[in-house]
Amino acid sequence: MKNSIFVLWLIVAALLTYVCARLVDNAYCYFAGYVVLQYIALATAWNILGGYTGYVNFGIPAFIALGAYSSVVLHKLTNLPLIVMMLIGGIVSGLVGVGTGYLTLRLRGTFFSIATLAMAVVMQTLVTNWAFVGGSRGAYIIRPATVPYLGIDYIQYLFLMMLGLCVLTVGVARAIEKSRLGYGFATIRDDELAAEASGVPTLRLKLIATGLSGGFMGMVGAPLPYYVTYLDPASAFSLSYAVNTIAMPLIGGTSSWLGPILGAILLGTLQQVATVTISSAWSLLIVGVMLVVFVVAAPKGIIGWFWK
Amino acid sequence: MDISFDLLGNALVSGLLLGGFYAAVTIGVSISFGMLDIVNIAHPAFILLGSYIAYIMNSNFGFDPILVSIVAMPAFYFLGVAIYHVYDVSFERRGDTALRGLAFFFGLLFITEVGLVLIFGVDYRLVDAIYIGPTLHFGVIDLPLRLLVPALVSIAMMGALQLYLSRTFIGRAVQAVAQDPLALRLMAADPSRIKRIAFGLSIATASVAGAILIIIQPIEPSVGRDYIGRIFAICVLGGMGSFAGTLVAAVILGVMENLTATFFGPSWAPAVAFGFLLLTLAFRPSGIFGRA
Numbered sequence: 194m195k196n197s198i199f200v201l202w203l204i205v206a207a208l209l210t211y212v213c214a215r216l217v218d219n220a221y222c223y224f225a226g227y228v229v230l231q232y233i234a235l236a237t238a239w240n241i242l243g244g245y246t247g248y249v250n251f252g253i254p255a256f257i258a259l260g261a262y263s264s265v266v267l268h269k270l271t272n273l274p275l276i277v278m279m280l281i282g283g284i285v286s287g288l289v290g291v292g293t294g295y296l297t298l299r300l301r302g303t304f305f306s307i308a309t310l311a312m313a314v315v316m317q318t319l320v321t322n323w324a325f326v327g328g329s330r331g332a333y334i335i336r337p338a339t340v341p342y343l344g345i346d347y348i349q350y351l352f353l354m355m356l357g358l359c360v361l362t363v364g365v366a367r368a369i370e371k372s373r374l375g376y377g378f379a380t381i382r383d384d385e386l387a388a389e390a391s392g393v394p395t396l397r398l399k400l401i402a403t404g405l406s407g408g409f410m411g412m413v414g415a416p417l418p419y420y421v422t423y424l425d426p427a428s429a430f431s432l433s434y435a436v437n438t439i440a441m442p443l444i445g446g447t448s449s450w451l452g453p454i455l456g457a458i459l460l461g462t463l464q465q466v467a468t469v470t471i472s473s474a475w476s477l478l479i480v481g482v483m484l485v486v487f488v489v490a491a492p493k494g495i496i497g498w499f500w501k
Numbered sequence: 502m503d504i505s506f507d508l509l510g511n512a513l514v515s516g517l518l519l520g521g522f523y524a525a526v527t528i529g530v531s532i533s534f535g536m537l538d539i540v541n542i543a544h545p546a547f548i549l550l551g552s553y554i555a556y557i558m559n560s561n562f563g564f565d566p567i568l569v570s571i572v573a574m575p576a577f578y579f580l581g582v583a584i585y586h587v588y589d590v591s592f593e594r595r596g597d598t599a600l601r602g603l604a605f606f607f608g609l610l611f612i613t614e615v616g617l618v619l620i621f622g623v624d625y626r627l628v629d630a631i632y633i634g635p636t637l638h639f640g641v642i643d644l645p646l647r648l649l650v651p652a653l654v655s656i657a658m659m660g661a662l663q664l665y666l667s668r669t670f671i672g673r674a675v676q677a678v679a680q681d682p683l684a685l686r687l688m689a690a691d692p693s694r695i696k697r698i699a700f701g702l703s704i705a706t707a708s709v710a711g712a713i714l715i716i717i718q719p720i721e722p723s724v725g726r727d728y729i730g731r732i733f734a735i736c737v738l739g740g741m742g743s744f745a746g747t748l749v750a751a752v753i754l755g756v757m758e759n760l761t762a763t764f765f766g767p768s769w770a771p772a773v774a775f776g777f778l779l780l781t782l783a784f785r786p787s788g789i790f791g792r793a
Contacts, residue, residue, distance in 0.1 A: 243600065247599055247600050249599070249600055249603045249604065251542075251607065293779075296779055296782060296783040297779070297782050297783070300782060300786050302599050303540045303599070303603070304737070304782050304786070306540070306542075306603055307540070307542070307729075307733045307778070308778060308779060308782060310542065310729055310730070310733075311729065311730035311733065311734070311774065311775040311778050311779075312775065312779075314726065314727065314729070314730050314771055314772075314774075314775055315730070315771065315772045315775035315776070317771075318768065318769065318771045318772040318775075319772065321768060322768055322769060329768075432611065432614075432723075432726065435607075436607065436608070436611045439604055439607060440604075440608075443600075443601070443604055447600070474615055474618055474619050475619070477611070477615050478612065478615045478616065478619065480611075481608050481611040481612040481615060482608075482612060484604060484607075484608040484611075485605060485608035485609065485612065488591070488592075488601040488604050488605045488608065489587060489591045489605065492591075492595070492597060492601055
């Protein structure tokens, strides 16, 4: 299937999702749907680096928070539309990703993973000490009740934005998979030394993957302050983002764009249900246990059961 | 900024003691990551498990936390052996340690943390022991016993491990497996078995590290996360598998953090470890004693 046709199908799927949400017409539906969509975008973004090149990024909360806090700053200083904030959040986050990558990606893969894990801690320290964005007390964002020109609820608008972002990330991920770039990524994952020896510019490719992956995570984070309306460092840097975003592609399957989507829909929905019916701590425990069970028992994920 | 000598001296001394404690926290990772090449990012979670065991035994029966942790070491050893067995079968033999092996330990870290939250809640817990209150005074320098005792225990544990690794057959085999597993196999020793023992030892140290952690500071389940950056910064800076390097790097980090906390405020201290880690990885990935 050509990329343009694939993107058309994606848009059709997104429109269908929106129509379904409109038919249910319940504000909770948008609130819950936003979370699942957010995880589709996050899992797909993570998979661009993790699944395609095999480099594990644990710093997901840092990238999300970079996007979220750039929105907080822009919200205080300017009156930009949300879509511009998302772009800026994505650029900031992508640049930080490339910076961290430049320092650590020349070493063995595990050092990059450890550096991203520690990066989340330092970002949290910086934000906690930065009074302008609220410091440890957190920041309040007052969102408008309705959106001008469109005349819909703001939460519905956020839902639509996230839907659009999902189309973008999945479209880009699939385009990469079928391109020269994607084959380059795969050579790094399978045997980096051999790739380097055959003239694949591995460092440049890894930096591209880190930049794209981090940038998309920042874009996911940018609308977050408007969604939660109160953002504090402890919740913006929550480890549950990291474990969810890593668990979803690994459970769905990392080799194709479909895996992260399957994982995100399955785990995202399961968690919404478990949070409402049991408790949020138990729902996180379920995700952790599923992650361990899948990496041990089903290394190819759900799509591995169907595609041999 | 007004730097008084008393303040500086005290910050240096307590930094040194803190460094001794950091060495105990890191020693397990120096074995697992430094020698065996197993990226056990769940190590801080096992340390917290040790802290909570010390807490239960101390608050219910009044036992000394350090004694409890030494008694609990065999249990931790077997936990480590069991975990390594799963890791070996699922990832090392499939050659899939990079992506799924890391995710496996990340999952373990998360499960332990959430499990501890479900059992103990997020309240801070602490222990009681005779050496927690008093402080020795030498002129203007204060030596709080609750920092001194952990540092001494830590150094004793490192010394014992160093002796074990350099004097016994198994210990030498552990060092050999770090250098060349194939050569070890040719000597008719099973690298898997040796690695299982070594990984068990590395988790056993977490028991003692956990007990001295809860002596130094009150704990709650997410405290372990602050230690991930520190542990790996120290391990890499110390040249991976070297115990002496680990101790020196731990002391350097302890002093730096304490000076930062004293002169810039404690909320900046966690950033020091990361800065350290990033600079080390960028400029001296083989550690301070390594040949670049």
